[in-house]
């Protein structure tokens with residue numbers, strides 16, 4: 001499939017990776033690009049149509065899918081992250097519920113809402129922004145990490161569900177990306193546009209998974225080792 005002439009809806013498109021997804025879709029010649037945002041009034045990007053969506057709110061998701069009923073490519077990008085002192089900190093359970101509501105249930109909710117409108121003839125696709133922490137254990141990000149692992153598992157099932165309809169499903173794994181989400185971390189970061197280009201390239205060429213940086217590639221490779229990176233991070237270089 002091609003992004004050219006497609007109709008793309010990106011959740012969490014107000015900034016960061018989501019805005020990069022919306023801009024890149026336009027640059028690739030999409031016929032229409034919807035920016036799914038919580039605050040449409042505050043969004044102004046030439047050629048991009050803001051649509052109100054809060055992925056934690058079922059009514060808002062249903063309403064957005066009704067407005068954008070010509071969508072051919074859905075990008076499940078909206079996500080939140082929070083840190084905590086340890087995986088067993090007092091706030092772990094509340095934090096996990098909050099994060100799952102966006103990063104996990106939000107993906108199911110949104111994909112369900114758009115399922116009926118996605119075309120079945122090979123022109124439809126769903127991109128899901130996951131993370132290297134779908135596989136990497138990072139104790140101060142335990143609820144976030146679990147939400148991405150759960151989303152990874154779920155979208156693998158959605159991929160099989162969509163197979164007969166020839167709707168491509170891409171999972172994007174990446175470590176730190178240079179967005180607001182990581183502004184407090186002084187570490188090497190991937191550029192949003194580079195990640196987004198790899199994700200659209202994968203959808204266009206029929207690949208199912210993007211390992212967008214060295215760390216994600218190394219981690220994925222380690223999964224079949226006797227001691228994978230999630231058991232002992234010391235086996236990883238990146």
Ligand SMILES: NC(=O)c1ccc[n+]([C@@H]2O[C@H](COP(=O)([O-])OP(=O)(O)OC[C@H]3O[C@@H](n4cnc5c(N)ncnc54)[C@H](OP(=O)(O)O)[C@@H]3O)[C@@H](O)[C@H]2O)c1
Pocket residue numbers: 011012013014015016017018036037038039053054055056077078079080081102129130131132174175176177178179180181182
């Ligand atoms: N940055 C990284 O290092 C990194 C690495 C791997 C994966 N990711 C993933 O990439 C995705 C985008 O993250 P980012 O780095 O671009 O973060 P960001 O700059 O913090 O942007 C997050 C976006 O998600 C939106 N959002 C949050 N909750 C939402 C909700 N309930 N409904 C609708 N939109 C919501 C935000 O909207 P508002 O403007 O209204 O808050 C914003 O547009 C996330 O899924 C994140 O987990 C990021």
